[in-house]
Every structure is written in C-alpha cells, then in structure tokens.
Amino acid sequence: MKRNPIVPYILIMVMGLVLVFFLGIKGIGDAKEIAKEAEGGEEVAAEFNPEAASKTCIGCHGENLEGGGAAPSLHGTGLSKEEVADILTNGKGIMPAGLIPADNIDQMAEWVSNLK
Incomplete structure (x- = not known):
C-alpha cells in the first residue's frame, strides 16, 4: 500500500x-x-542583575571584563561611583551613552566601581 x-x-x-x-x-x-x-x-520594577547587565559590556571589555581590543579593563579602575555613573550616562571616548537603562545606572556604577 x-x-x-x-x-x-x-x-x-x-x-x-x-x-x-x-x-x-x-x-x-x-x-x-x-x-x-x-x-x-x-x-x-525590574531588579538589577549585574551579570545580565555585564553581557552588554562583554563585547568591548572582554569576557571577564579585563579589557578587550578597544576598551580598557573594568577591574580596579580607581574610578568613584559618581565617575562611573557619569561615563555610563554621557559616554566617554568610544564608550557610547545609553547602554544601561537610566533606572539601573547607579547600581551598575556601584558594581563597576567595586570590581577588583
């Protein structure tokens, strides 16, 4: 059949x-x-998750955020929370502004400034 x-x-x-x-x-x-x-x-309100937010950073800063081809390491920057927040808000050099939502900038800035 x-x-x-x-x-x-x-x-x-x-x-x-x-x-x-x-x-x-x-x-x-x-x-x-x-x-x-x-x-x-x-x-x-969405909770801030630094590991999820750092996925945006991996493209330029490298997988472990220790620096990539064009971007510096985020570990031990010596920048204060306010300086990091300013960079996240306004951008600096090749770092564009607006990659992190405005609601999470303070939390992300604190997280980056505390990376060792």
Whole structure:
C-alpha cells in the first residue's frame, strides 16, 4: 500500500494554524495587561542583575571584563561611583551613552566601581 507523500505537510500546516490561533488568543490577553499597565496599573520594577547587565559590556571589555581590543579593563579602575555613573550616562571616548537603562545606572556604577 502506497502512502500519500502530502499528508505530513498537511499535518504540519494544520498544527501551525492551530499554534497561530492559540498564540493570537494569548496575545489578546497580554494586550489587556499591557493596556492596564499603561493606564497606571501596578508597575513592576525590574531588579538589577549585574551579570545580565555585564553581557552588554562583554563585547568591548572582554569576557571577564579585563579589557578587550578597544576598551580598557573594568577591574580596579580607581574610578568613584559618581565617575562611573557619569561615563555610563554621557559616554566617554568610544564608550557610547545609553547602554544601561537610566533606572539601573547607579547600581551598575556601584558594581563597576567595586570590581577588583
């Protein structure tokens, strides 16, 4: 008995349509939650995670933040928290401003200034 070679493709198509349908329904629910937040609903502040934030820095400062091709080491910089915060806010040299969200600049500055 020969099998029809188009049947697997039809099954994949049906499963894809079902998936799109259910994700669309979920998106409607998420849109309502987003609208509630925009109206002044309960706002959840993201916690600062230095390891996650440092992933942005790895590209220039190297995997262990010990300096890369164009950027200096972040360990033992000798900079104060305020100086690091100023660099994160305004940029300096090839360091662009705005890589860290404004809400987390103070925490990131403290973390970088304490790296040994």
